[in-house]
Amino acid sequence: MKKYFGSVITAVFIGFTANAQGLMNKSETVFTHQDTLRGSITKERVWWDLKYYHLDVKVNPKEKFISGSNTVRYNVLAENNKMQIDLQEPMNITKVTQNGKDLKFERDGNAFFITLTENQKVGDTKEIIVYYEGKPKEAVRAPWDGGFSWKKDKNGKDFIATSCQGLGASVWWPCKDHMYDEVENMLISVNVPGDLMDVSNGRLQSVKKEKDGTKTFNWYVSNPINNYGVNINIGDYVNFSEKFKGEKGDLDCSYYVLRDNLEIAKKHFQDAPKMLKAFESWFGPYPFYEDSYKLVEVPYLGMEHQSSVTYGNDFQNGYRGNDMSGTGWGLKFDYIIIHESGHEWFANNITYKDIADMWIHESFTTYSESLFIEYYYGKEAANEYIRGIRKVITNKKPIIGYYDVNVEGSGDMYPKGANIIHTIRQVINDDAKFKSILRGMNKTFYHQTVTTKQIEDFICKESGIDFSPVFNQYLRTTQVPTFEYYFKNQKLIYHWINCVENFDLPLKVTLNGVETWLKPTTDWKAENVKDDKSTLIVDKNFYVTEFNITN
Secondary structure: OOOOOOOOOOOOOOOOOOOOOOOOHHOOOOOHHHHHHHOOOOOHHEEEEEEEEEEEEEEEOOOOEEEEEEEEEEEEEOOOOEEEEEEEOEEEEEEEOOOOEEEEEEEEEEEEEOOOOOOOOOOOEEEEEEEEEEEOEEEEEEEOOOOOEEOOOOOOOEEEEEEOOOOHHHHHHOOOOOOOOOOOEEEEEEOOOOEEEEEEOOEEEEEEEEEOOOOEEEEEOOEEHHHHOOOOOEOEEEEEEEEEEEEEEEEEEEEEEEHHHHHHHHHHHHHHHHHHHHHHHHHHHOOHHHOOOEEEEOOOOOOOOOEEEEEEEOOEEEEEOOOOOOOHHHHOOOOHHHHHOOOEEEEOEEEOOOOOOOOHHHHHHHHHHHHHHHHHHHHHHHHHHHHHHHHHHHOOOOOOOOOOOOOOOOOHOOOOHHHHHHHHHHHHHHHHHHHHHHHHHHHHHOOOOEEEHHHHHHHHHEEEEEEEEOOOOOOOOOOOOEEEEEEEEOOOEEEEEEOOOOOOOOEEEEOOOOOEEEOOOOOOOOEEOOOOOOOOEEEEEEEOOEEOOOO
């Protein structure tokens, strides 16, 4: 989750300039040198392959200050002696070493360029240690404007959490802050005041009591993890746990909440195993059995941090108690538990290479909400829900952003993206095949970073249908295709307008009371009908508009 709805009525969307036809026009937007350093695979990034992190950080709530180090292990892919490590202002790198020797580095805004003195031989495995400190950006309205959330619980104890999707993990720790290269595993060591607990990703290995009265919590992540998925959550936590009998055996599920919320959480978090049952059916096994599943209370709405999903929906159904679809079905489940956990498959398992393709995360995960409903309440209930969220689609900007500059597309990637998938499902017209495509995606791209093209090609191949014009239409323009038709001389005459070249979406309609399929294109076609007073109803599960010229 990055941005979705600010309320039931108003959508919180971001996006970028589009031309009059709805296509992105990059020339109208000015990007900076810093945008390129952040969003592109620079020559100082491409030559080394990230293998392991040990993030070791001390959190001082009183001063809102953090300090520590990150050990970066990497494989050398090509000879080079300049390495880019990212850390955003006002944070600062104080020292970098390799094999105990200090290295020189220089800062260019939010990027640091380190000069390596050892020979970087292709195939070698190397490490550097990056030391850093500072007062990280304080979240203004997490998770939409992320950073560190420094809060207090109702008992006056510190309640702290991080969130940084889009903004980047380098807002609080030094890393290779580009999504294309995920670390294969990592150790997260967090030092906190002695009366508090840290919950991070993966499994808790140990807790060390320090001489100064603080405690250090060591969490190990054994699976690949994207940078923004790494989190720390600090509070007066208590926990309870259970085992979910899943497709790969017993999955350890642990729930961490503030002390006063234990009893309500035990009842309300029953949505978690329900979610796992439904989503394993639709998407395949939970992708991180080795690291467990955790749901962690935080002082903001929530985020999809891998194996450490954060939760702040006040133990109520819907989105802060509201049904964003307006159908009633959205109040049958806790939006944050279902949506953010859905990201374990689409975001944490299948991860975009470039944030311009963020729709891969948000469109499929928004659609997962309707699949949860379908699993427990039936297909028509799910259809009603997914159609209901159309009302907040703005179609002002495309849902694919700009590449290589860390720019995501419009927030329409949530409701519109889900309706794209729903429309494609109608055309496939085979629910078993549709499910196999979803499961196949999670198997084929297991623990991988991907591009939009890879997802498009996979769906086209596995469905046996060329959806290329459909993807071009819905992902890259703001136009909603219009089915234009009329009756004349005992014929139904029809075609697509307001669409890209070669748009050829098949369409299910009810013609004179009989369900049938049409294959409209941008050229006029004709079908014989009984008379010119025939009736036609377009299947409402297709995200299209219609216009009857006869009327």
